[in-house]
Amino acid sequence: xxxxxxxxxxILGTIQSFTxxxxxxxxxxxVHFRFRESLLEMDRLGVGSIPIVFLANLFAGLDMALQFxxxxxxxxxxxxxxxxxxTSVIRDMGPxxxxxxxxxxxxxxxxxxxxxxxxxxxIEALMVMGVDPVDxxxxxxxxxxxxxxxxxxxxxxxxxxxxxxxxxxxxxxVPAPLYWSxxxxxxxxxxxxxxxxxxxxxxxxxVSIGCFxxxxxxxxxxxxxxxxxxxxxYAAIWILVANFLxxxxxxxxxxxxx
Amino acid sequence: xxxxxxxxxxxxxxxxxxxxxxxxxxxKTMVILGExxxxxxxxxxxxxxxxxxxxxRVLANGQDISRLSxxxxxxxxxxxxxxxQEGALFDSLTVGENVxxxxxxxxxxxxxxxxxxxxxxxxxxxxxxxxxxxxxDLSGGMRRRVAIARAMAAEDPAFMLYDxxxxxxxxxxxxxxxxxxxxxxxxxTTTNIVVTHDLTDAxxxxxxxxxxxxxxxxxxxxxxxxxxxxxxxxxxxLSLES
Numbered sequence: 220x221x222x223x224x225x226x227x228x229x230i231l232g233t234i235q236s237f238t239x240x241x242x243x244x245x246x247x248x249x250v251h252f253r254f255r256e257s258l259l260e261m262d263r264l265g266v267g268s269i270p271i272v273f274l275a276n277l278f279a280g281l282d283m284a285l286q287f288x289x290x291x292x293x294x295x296x297x298x299x300x301x302x303x304x305x306t307s308v309i310r311d312m313g314p315x316x317x318x319x320x321x322x323x324x325x326x327x328x329x330x331x332x333x334x335x336x337x338x339x340x341x342i343e344a345l346m347v348m349g350v351d352p353v354d355x356x357x358x359x360x361x362x363x364x365x366x367x368x369x370x371x372x373x374x375x376x377x378x379x380x381x382x383x384x385x386x387x388x389x390x391x392x393v394p395a396p397l398y399w400s401x402x403x404x405x406x407x408x409x410x411x412x413x414x415x416x417x418x419x420x421x422x423x424x425x426v427s428i429g430c431f432x433x434x435x436x437x438x439x440x441x442x443x444x445x446x447x448x449x450x451x452x453y454a455a456i457w458i459l460v461a462n463f464l465x466x467x468x469x470x471x472x473x474x475x476x477x
Numbered sequence: 478x479x480x481x482x483x484x485x486x487x488x489x490x491x492x493x494x495x496x497x498x499x500x501x502x503x504x505k506t507m508v509i510l511g512e513x514x515x516x517x518x519x520x521x522x523x524x525x526x527x528x529x530x531x532x533x534r535v536l537a538n539g540q541d542i543s544r545l546s547x548x549x550x551x552x553x554x555x556x557x558x559x560x561x562q563e564g565a566l567f568d569s570l571t572v573g574e575n576v577x578x579x580x581x582x583x584x585x586x587x588x589x590x591x592x593x594x595x596x597x598x599x600x601x602x603x604x605x606x607x608x609x610x611x612x613x614d615l616s617g618g619m620r621r622r623v624a625i626a627r628a629m630a631a632e633d634p635a636f637m638l639y640d641x642x643x644x645x646x647x648x649x650x651x652x653x654x655x656x657x658x659x660x661x662x663x664x665x666t667t668t669n670i671v672v673t674h675d676l677t678d679a680x681x682x683x684x685x686x687x688x689x690x691x692x693x694x695x696x697x698x699x700x701x702x703x704x705x706x707x708x709x710x711x712x713x714x715l716s717l718e719s
Contacts, residue, residue: 340565347525348579348627349555351547355582 237431240353244427247351247358256359264325264360264426265367272371273378275320279312280304280379284386288393297391301401304383309405309414313376314368315462318421321368322454326429329360330450333433334443342434357430361423368422369415376414409473417465421458428454478503479524479636479668484533486519493519495692496533501685503538506662506669508683510676510714515689517672521638524670525559526550537636555583558628558667562641564620566612572599572623573608579630598626602657618650625657629665637661639671643678655681676715688714 247253284304291297333356336342345352380402387393432450436442479501486494493516501507509517522528523535526542535542537553545553566575576595580586586594599605602622612620621642628637639658643651655678662669662682673679679686680700687697688711696706704715 336567339563339568340561341567343527344559344561344565344567346527346551347554347557347559348582349551349553350582351551 236435237427240357240431240434241361241427243351243353244358244361244430247354248362251354251358253355253359256355257362260359260363261367264321264363265371268321268324268367268371271320271324272317272375275316276308276313276375276379277382279316280308280382281386283307283312283379284383285390288386288391292391297387297393298397299401300383300387300391300393301380301398302405303401304387305380305402305405306410308376308379308383309410311413311417311462311466313379314372314414314417314421315458317372317375317418318368318425318458319455321371321422322425322451322458325364326425326450326454327447329426329429330433330436330447331443333430334436334446337434337436338439338442352434357427357434360426360430364422364426365419366422368418368425372418373414409469413466413469416469417462420461420465424457424461425454428457478536478538479507479670480534480536481520481523482534482536484520484523484530484535486516486523486528486530492692494523494530497689497692497694499687499694499697501668501670503668504662504666505684506658506671506682507685507687508671508673508679509687509689510674510679511689513674516692517674517689518640520689521559521640521670521672524636524638525554525557555579555631556633556635558625558631558634558637560621560624560628560637560639560642562644563617564612564624566620566623566627568612570612571608572604572610572612572615575612575623576626576630578627583631594630598629599623601629601660602626616650618646618654621646621654622657625654625661629661634665634667637665637667637669639669639673641673642671643673643675651675651678652681654678658682 284300287303288297288300291300291303333342342352345355384395384398387398388395429450432446436446438445481497481499483496483498484494485492485496497520499507499520509520511517519528523530524537524542526545529543540553542550542553567578570578573592573595576598577591580591580594596605596608599608602625604619604622604626607615607619607623612623615623628634642658643654646654658669658671659682661667671679671682683700685697685699686703688695688703688708690710695708696703696711703711706712
């Protein structure tokens with residue numbers, strides 16, 4: 220039987236270790252910034268994820284426009300399709316979808332890479348060589364995630380909106396100028412802040428969780444598999460939790476404006 | 478000199494090292510022998526500072542390692558070389574990059590100077606021609622050689638630690654690794670700790686020998702002193718190995 224006190228202590232210990240790792244990573248980003256490693260990570264995490272993020276957003280835009288046109292057509296409201304699709308894509312669907320797709324690729328990749336390094340004593344070797352793994356491996360990855368996810372998300376949002384146009388024009392028979400004028404009205408400050416702030420936070424979540432579980436991996440190949448599964452699941456859950464919290468926070472700040 | 482004073486390490490209720498005392502004089506090689514799981518590698522971890530004893534002190538040239546802060550430890554380890562059981566080479570880097578890693582991290586040398594030093598070190602271990610190979614392309618013995626070159630990348634390594642450096646190697650390769658370890662000790666006057674369970678290799682590289690059993694040091698001394706021991710475990714160990 221699970222001892223609740225032991226369980227609570229375990230959770231507190233995990234939160235403490237995670238916080239310490241993140242604090243050290245941010246400290247290194249200030250006092251010992253690694254430009255070259257950060258650029259390399261941006262290339263690996265960001266540029267390498269372009270195809271899957273774009274594909275996911277493309278089909279999400281197509282599907283959303285299709286579903287909304289089915290719901291709005293009976294009310295004669297398809298002229299609002301541009302605004303509705305753009306608002307949903309920018310505020311929620313784009314960042315969340317990009318992050319979830321990225322967590323499958325990036326979080327899993329980081330955890331298995333660092334996990335293998337842990338189990339083959341490469342992390343220990345780094346420490347013995349006087350190099351903090353958080354400095355060399357974690358900090359550049361976190362920075363890369365926080366920069367590249369918003370970039371990918373914004374471009375992905377644009378693709379989603381363009382995909383929505385195709386459905387609007389050929390499925391719902393909405394003229395392109397009308398669709399675009401709806402899209403333009405959706406480009407408001409609250410929507411744009413939503414669209415940038417969320418992937419910024421999600422980028423941090425998916426990379427830091429991947430690094431955390433990677434560095435804690437023990438137990439050979441099986442341990443790597445276990446850590447990777449755990450990291451991907453936790454990253455996905457925390458992305459959805461953070462999505463709600465940021466939405467709530469921004470609605471509290473701006474009120475019910477679109 | 479490395480000295481362990483009354484060092485105890487435990488994981489929960491399980492005692493790994495029980496109040497052990499050890500002293501390795503400067504420039505000498507201490508071989509730690511014992512069964513698998515007897516706590517041999519734990520001694521290396523204490524000396525590296527990756528594991529803190531629950532009591533006792535670990536001194537390296539008079540400095541108490543167990544009292545150093547994380548940053549002081551990172552600096553301290555810059556004068557320490559460690560060769561791991563399987564080499565623990567960074568598999569995303571080439572052989573040359575593995576050896577250059579320490580120089581990139583801790584010196585301001587130009588690329589040309591780094592390459593010169595890397596080539597010198599790889600020549601020392603007989604692997605200059607493999608400079609552009611990936612660790613996965615190397616045999617077990619070659620990986621250990623690269624690991625030794627990497628551990629020596631510091632200009633003046635004071636301590637070299639070897640964790641089962643010949644495990645899984647054929648007798649010829651084992652001998653060549655032992656010869657290399659001896660050469661490192663001779664040419665760089667390093668203080669060495671070697672953890673192994675292979676008596677032949679232990680005799681090849683060691684000046685002093687320590688037997689660990691049930692978390693305790695049961696004997697320490699020269700080869701002659703160890704061979705004269707009346708301890709039943711040591712006698713059995715020596716007879717089985719020979």
